[in-house]
Amino acid sequence: MIKYITRRLIQSIPTFFGITLLSYLLLWLAPGSIVERLYLAPNIKAETRARLAMQLGIDDPFHIQYLRWLTGDDWLRWDSDGDGVADRAFELLTPLDEDGDGVPEPPGDNYGILRGDFGRSFVKKQPVMDVFVANLPATLELGIAAILTSLVIGIPVGVVSAVTRGRLFDNTSRVMAVIFDAIPNFWLGYILLFVFAVWLDLVPIGGRCVPNLYGICPPFFERMSYLILPTFVLAAGLIALFSRYIRTSTLEVLSQDYIRTAYAKGLSPPIVNFRHAMRNALMPVATLLGPIITNVWAGAIVIETVFAWPGVGRIAFTSAIQQDYPVVMGIVIFASLGTIIGFLLSDVLYVLIDPRIRLD
Amino acid sequence: MQADDLKLRLDAEAALRSKSLTDLALARLWRDRLSMIAIVILLLLTLASIAAPLLTGLLDVDPNTTDASASKYLPLFSDDHIFGTDNLGRDHLARLLYAGQVSLFIGFMSAFLALLIGVTLGIVTGYFGGIIDDLVNWIITTLNSIPGLVLLIVISAVFKPDANSLILVIVFLTWTATTRLVRGETLSIRSREYIVSARAIGASHFRIMRVHILPNVFSLTIVTLARNIGIVMLIEASLSFLGLGVQPPTATWGNMLSKSREFITKAPHLMILPGLLITIVVLCLYIIGDGLRDAFDPTAQD
Numbered sequence: 157m158i159k160y161i162t163r164r165l166i167q168s169i170p171t172f173f174g175i176t177l178l179s180y181l182l183l184w185l186a187p188g189s190i191v192e193r194l195y196l197a198p199n200i201k202a203e204t205r206a207r208l209a210m211q212l213g214i215d216d217p218f219h220i221q222y223l224r225w226l227t228g229d230d231w232l233r234w235d236s237d238g239d240g241v242a243d244r245a246f247e248l249l250t251p252l253d254e255d256g257d258g259v260p261e262p263p264g265d266n267y268g269i270l271r272g273d274f275g276r277s278f279v280k281k282q283p284v285m286d287v288f289v290a291n292l293p294a295t296l297e298l299g300i301a302a303i304l305t306s307l308v309i310g311i312p313v314g315v316v317s318a319v320t321r322g323r324l325f326d327n328t329s330r331v332m333a334v335i336f337d338a339i340p341n342f343w344l345g346y347i348l349l350f351v352f353a354v355w356l357d358l359v360p361i362g363g364r365c366v367p368n369l370y371g372i373c374p375p376f377f378e379r380m381s382y383l384i385l386p387t388f389v390l391a392a393g394l395i396a397l398f399s400r401y402i403r404t405s406t407l408e409v410l411s412q413d414y415i416r417t418a419y420a421k422g423l424s425p426p427i428v429n430f431r432h433a434m435r436n437a438l439m440p441v442a443t444l445l446g447p448i449i450t451n452v453w454a455g456a457i458v459i460e461t462v463f464a465w466p467g468v469g470r471i472a473f474t475s476a477i478q479q480d481y482p483v484v485m486g487i488v489i490f491a492s493l494g495t496i497i498g499f500l501l502s503d504v505l506y507v508l509i510d511p512r513i514r515l516d
Numbered sequence: 517m518q519a520d521d522l523k524l525r526l527d528a529e530a531a532l533r534s535k536s537l538t539d540l541a542l543a544r545l546w547r548d549r550l551s552m553i554a555i556v557i558l559l560l561l562t563l564a565s566i567a568a569p570l571l572t573g574l575l576d577v578d579p580n581t582t583d584a585s586a587s588k589y590l591p592l593f594s595d596d597h598i599f600g601t602d603n604l605g606r607d608h609l610a611r612l613l614y615a616g617q618v619s620l621f622i623g624f625m626s627a628f629l630a631l632l633i634g635v636t637l638g639i640v641t642g643y644f645g646g647i648i649d650d651l652v653n654w655i656i657t658t659l660n661s662i663p664g665l666v667l668l669i670v671i672s673a674v675f676k677p678d679a680n681s682l683i684l685v686i687v688f689l690t691w692t693a694t695t696r697l698v699r700g701e702t703l704s705i706r707s708r709e710y711i712v713s714a715r716a717i718g719a720s721h722f723r724i725m726r727v728h729i730l731p732n733v734f735s736l737t738i739v740t741l742a743r744n745i746g747i748v749m750l751i752e753a754s755l756s757f758l759g760l761g762v763q764p765p766t767a768t769w770g771n772m773l774s775k776s777r778e779f780i781t782k783a784p785h786l787m788i789l790p791g792l793l794i795t796i797v798v799l800c801l802y803i804i805g806d807g808l809r810d811a812f813d814p815t816a817q818d
Contacts, residue, residue, distance in 0.1 A: 174658030179670075186674045334806075338746065338798040340753045343773060343791035350780050350787070454665035458754050472666060473758060476673035484670050492662045499661075 161504060168496050175492045176269065179485045180222050186481070225275075228268030274486035279478050284486040287471060294364055295460070295467035297376060299452045301387040306394035307441075313395070314402025315437065318410060319429050330403075333396035341455060345389045345462040352385060359385055362464035386463040390455045394448060401444060406437040442506045446499030453491045538735070544811040551807025554800040561797060565616030572610040612789060615767035618679055620797070622768070623749035626686040627741060630748075633691040635737055638698025639725050643706055649699075656692045664689050665754065672760035679762045682755070686748055693744070694737055701733045735812045743805035746798040753794050769794050 216224075267273035274284035317326045353361045359381045365373035376383060409415065410433055418428045456469030464470075468487060475483040507513050545551055564571060641649040659667075671677075671685050705711065706729075714724050755761035756770025764771055769790040776786035 168661075170654055171657050171661050174654060175662055178658060178662070182670060182674060334802055335795070335799060338750075338802055339795050340750055340757070340770075340773075340791060340798075342754060342757050343787075343794070346773075346777055346780065346787060347791070350784065354781060450663045453663035457665055457669060458758065461758060473669060476669050476760070479673065484673075488662060488666055488670060491666050495661050495663060 157504075157507070160507065161500075164500050164503060168500065171496060172493070175489060176226060177222070179488045180225055183481050183485060184218055184221070186479075224266070224268070226268050226270055228266045228271060228273060269486075269489065274489075275482040277475070277480055277483045279475070279480045280483075284482050287483055288468060288486060288490060291466060291468045291471050294465060295456050295469060298383070298386055298390060298460070298465060298467060299456065301376075301383060302390035302394060302452060302455075303448060305387055306391040306398055309391070310395045310398025311402050311434075311438070311441075314399040315406050315429065315434050317399060317403045318406035318437075319425075321407065326403075329399060333400050336392045336396040339392070341389055341393060342458045342462050344392060345385070345459060348385050348389065349462070362462075364466055386459050386465055389462075390452065390459050393455065394451065397444070397448075397451075398441070401440060402437060405440045406433055409433045409437045439506070439510050442509060443502050445502035445505065446495065449498035450495050453494065541735070541808075541811040545807055548807045548811065551804055551811075554803040554807070558797065558800040558804070561616065561793070562620055565613055565620055568610070568613035568617060571613060572607070608786065608789065611767050611772065612769070612793065615769050615772055615790065616793065618762060618766060618768045619749060619752060619770065619794070622679060622683055622686070622752050622762075623745045623797075626683045626690065626748045626752075627745040629683065629687045630691045630744065631694055631737055631741055633687065634694025635698050635730070635733065637691070638695045639702050639729055639733065641695070642699040642702025643721070643725055643729065652695070652699075656696060659689065659692050665751070668751065668755060669758065669760055672755055676763075677761075679766060679768075682752065682761055686751060690744065690748060690751075694740065697740065698733050698737060701736055702729055705729055705732055739805070739808045739812050741805075742801045742808055746801035746805070749794065749798055749801070 266275065272285065274288075276283055277287055280287055313329050317329045320326045349361060352358050364382055365379045373379065410429075415428060415433060418432050419425075423432075453469070456467060457473050458469075459465065460467045460469035461473055468490075471483065472487040472491075474480075475487070637652060641652045668685065668689055671688075672682070675681070675685075677685055711724060711728055714728055719727075752761055752768065753770035753773070756768050757774045759771070759774055761770055762768045764775070772790040773787065776783070776790070780787050
């Protein structure tokens with residue numbers, strides 16, 4: 157088992173590397189100069205601009221910029237005697253005195269993303285990590301609520317659907333599943349907001365709690381009304397996914413010999429269906445964990461925007477619009493890490509719960 | 517007597533031979549009432565969008581004529597405007613039809629290009645293996661590990677695509693699924709006897725891929741095409757809704773939704789109709805996709 161996990165972890169290293177390469181390439185290809193974006197001064201003098209560009213390192217070739225972003229620049233040029241002036245440099249990549257004015261450039265202070273330093277947000281002027289950590293709880297809350305809701309609804313619907321195959325419940329639930337798959341989730345969100353918040357005035361129009369001075373929300377059970385609609389909209393697609401999956405796997409299980417044996421022993425249908433069949437039918441759900449995490453990330457962006465939910469998804473969207481690249485890239489990498497871990501967990505989980513699988 | 521027998525046998529063989537998998541599948545699809553209804557609805561909507569200039573001419577409305585007088589936010593079934601007017605007094609039906617052209621074009625074109633790339637790359641990597649295969653596989657795993665919409669939003673925000681470049685961006689993110697499917701199937705076909713014998717009589721790699729592998733993987737991919745068009749249309753709608761897809765004044769169903777949310781209390785139909793059209797089209801495509809899958813299932817019984 158440990159060998160298997162280790163192998164899977166090693167396999168995900170090139171993937172992670174590819175993700176960082178792709179996201180840095182996007183930033184590098186982006187039109188417009190970062191200097192203008194950072195300092196918002198269209199008429200800086202040419203030499204000032206050149207100096208800023210040099211200090212930011214955006215004139216360097218791609219591989220050096222990428223390396224610096226990945227591993228930081230504190231090892232490229234550093235201050236060994238503690239007087240605040242850089243006196244040593246990794247001359248092969250960056251000379252100590254890069255612009256040749258006789259004064260060494262300031263020492264590097266960036267640790268690089270491999271050591272968890274994603275730089276600072278252009279807009280918020282605070283570390284990307286802080287922005288991410290501040291918004292993560294809201295997204296986790298919404299994501300976990302949606303996954304739990306979809307499991308609680310999707311699994312029984314799938315099992316009952318399989319048991320009543322071809323009858324009214326089965327047909328209705330299958331049609332509903334296709335429809336919920338086809339509805340654009342943002343549209344569903346707005347229609348529900350219109351009906352339940354504007355028209356019937358049952359739930360608040362959006363947000364996570366009553367706005368207050370501290371920007372802190374009370375525990376979730378005191379503000380369920382805020383959570384209901386976004387959870388349902390985010391869960392709608394997942395319910396469809398689960399019910400379809402569980403239906404197929406239950407049908408497969410129901411045709412097996414041990415189910416016939418259970419009936420032959422004289423057990424009642426509910427006991428056979430829910431005790432014997434459902435346990436085995438649930439196994440494939442473990443493999444869905446990875447896709448679900450991707451699904452929730454993607455859904456979070458749209459749904460957090462619709463419901464003004466202060467989570468990572470909304471930050472990703474607003475940062476992309478404001479071209480706040482450090483935040484955007486940070487979120488791309490966090491989201492991808494989440495997905496990689498999700499796929500890894502679903503593989504491991506599947507091996508753990510299904511004793512028929514041997515890892516040799 | 518003997519001649520009759522032979523004739524009968526030949527007829528039976530001809531009847532058997534003429535029914536290829538595709539013929540059988542089409543016959544099955546023809547009998548599948550739900551799929552046929554979906555195909556008809558989809559065809560009607562597509563034709564209506566293509567014929568938008570003609571239809572709007574007949575109804576004497578124009579998608580871009582604004583009306584500053586009192587005829588803003590007209591409700592459904594108004595006298596001159598069957599589907600009402602929007603916030604600038606433009607005819608809603610005309611805009612929906614023209615938007616349909618763009619939305620459907622993006623959906624069909626992206627899915628088709630992704631299919632083309634997927635089939636080509638899938639066959640080549642699956643057939644040759646080796647370093648190209650490893651490289652393509654690495655790219656696929658990488659792209660699949662980044663939540664698609666997150667990446668799409670970043671790309672769209674950075675490069676601000678129009679309708680045509682948006683197709684390329686969507687293709688960049690969606691070619692992986694078909695490639696993986698085709699690659700897997702090619703891998704299993706590659707080692708079969710008839711491929712080995714084709715090699716033995718000196719067929720070139722290109723000929724083997726074209727004549728012996730392509731027809732066998734094709735039905736597999738055509739089945740996923742309908743569903744993929746639906747997925748792409750939902751992606752486009754989400755992007756345009758967020759204001760990152762196709763930019764106004766070019767209308768798509770997605771960006772019509774994006775504008776209309778500001779007027780939801782004043783004119784709910786502006787919000788409801790584009791979303792309903794997306795839902796209907798995607799639903800039809802999913803139903804057709806399921807129908808095709810069942811029809812092309814070689815284990816199905818007639």
